[in-house]
Amino acid sequence: MGRMTAVLVAYAGRHGGTRQIAEVIAAELGAAGLTVDVRDAADVAGVEHYGAVVVGSALYYHRWRPEAVRLLERNARALAERPVWLFHSGPCGPGAATHQVSLPAKVALLAARIDAERTVTFGGRLDPATVHGLIPKLLASGRRAGDFRDWDRIKAWARDVGRRVRTRVAL
Incomplete structure (x- = not known):
């Protein structure tokens, strides 16, 4: 399997929750026999060496992290030439696991320009210990605190991506 069939899983987030999602996605893709690199979006110089790309961002106030947006902007042409999947994580509280959030x-x-697959929303994690500011602290103190990441759903999505990478990228 050549280098072009490697998959990049890039993530952007402040507190490690999105990184953990990226690592679980990468593990599933690896189990499907794909070569995977997991990188912080801020550290991605280019995507030319990858056959497929997954980009994920934590959602803060319905915005993507700037480093994830920059990755899409800087690599738009190259991304348009390969399959791309996007995910974001953020919703917390009751119903978070099934709550779909539209892209900013x-x-x-950018997603339309690179012809990315439909974005999937995963529940997030809200740890009161890592939250700064009055409003976030109030949110974190109530029913929205906790870990709302649905690992089974994340793994199933990653397996689906893996199957589609194998059919769309010349192995």
């Missing part, structure tokens, strides 16, 4: 407008335009 700027990211939606």
Whole structure:
């Protein structure tokens, strides 16, 4: 299997929750026999060496992290030439695991430009210990605190991505 069939899983987040999702996705892709690199979006110089790309961002106030947006902007042409999947994590509280959040407008335009697959929303993690500011602290103190990441759903999505990478990328 050549280098071009490697998959990049890039993530952007402040507190490690999105990184953990990226690592679980990478583990599933690896189990499907794909070569995977997991990188912080800020550290991605280019995507030319990858046959497929997954980009994920934590959602803060319905915005993507700037380093994830920059990755999409800087690599738009190369991303348009390969299959791309996007995910974001963020919703917390009751119903978080099934709550679908639409892409922020700027990211939606980029996603359309690179012809990315439909974005999936995963529940997030809200740890009161890592939250700063009055409003976030109030949110974190109530029913929205906790870990709302649905690992079974994340793994199933990753397995689906793996199957589609294998059929769409010349092995």
